[in-house]
Amino acid sequence: MTNSTEDLAQKVERALTFIKNHPDGIIQSELWKELGMDSRTCSRILKQLEDEGKITRQACKGSSYLVTWVKSEKKVDxxxxxxxxxxxxxxxxxxxxxxxxxxxxxxxxxxxxxxxxx
Ligand code: SF4
Known part of the structure; x- marks a missing residue:
């Protein structure tokens, strides 16, 4: 879904789902193209996900980052x-x-x- 009525929360969820589906990670400069977003919006979303501890970004080739999902290991009481x-x-x-x-x-x-x- 890449329509113009998609709000930021929906974009965040869609980005996270996409990242989860790439267990080896995905290059940030490819990610925003795959998601049909501009690079600024994608960066904003990734910053949010990184601050929430849901992804990591590691510097890689060129000036881009490897974006990887962080599996949460919730412990059951x-x-x-x-x-x-x-x-x-x-x-x-x-x-x-x-x-x-x-x-x-x-x-x-x-x-x-x-x-x-x-
Ligand atoms: S204890 Fe009862 S409810 Fe629980 S798994 Fe067994 S049959 Fe099902």
Missing amino acids: PMLFMAGDALLPCVACTEECDVPSCKMLEDWIYELVFAEME
């Missing part, structure tokens, strides 16, 4: 799977799953509610 001392049954479940009628999950949710009240 293991305590989210606990209700007091009870581990979420889904973690090690081998049953055929039917969430609405699962007694194990229902019991765990009750444990969670009581653990929250303590």
Whole structure:
């Protein structure tokens, strides 16, 4: 999508998606052409993404940069799977799953509610 009604947030999202799809990185001077943007807009977008820690820019050939996506490694808090001392049954479940009628999950949710009240 490269229409004139695309706002900056949409351009940022489109640029990030494009960069993610190039795991080895992409040269900045090629990127703005691929995105159908002017170099100034592209630079502004990349500055924003870099400030947010979503990309890196490394100087490379000529006066351009290699733009690379930074995979975020969000850590999951293991305590989210606990209700007091009870581990979420889904973690090690081998049953055929039917969430609405699962007694194990229902019991765990009750444990969670009581653990929250303590
Ligand atoms: S909802 Fe019940 S059946 Fe489904 S994975 Fe969790 S524990 Fe197993």
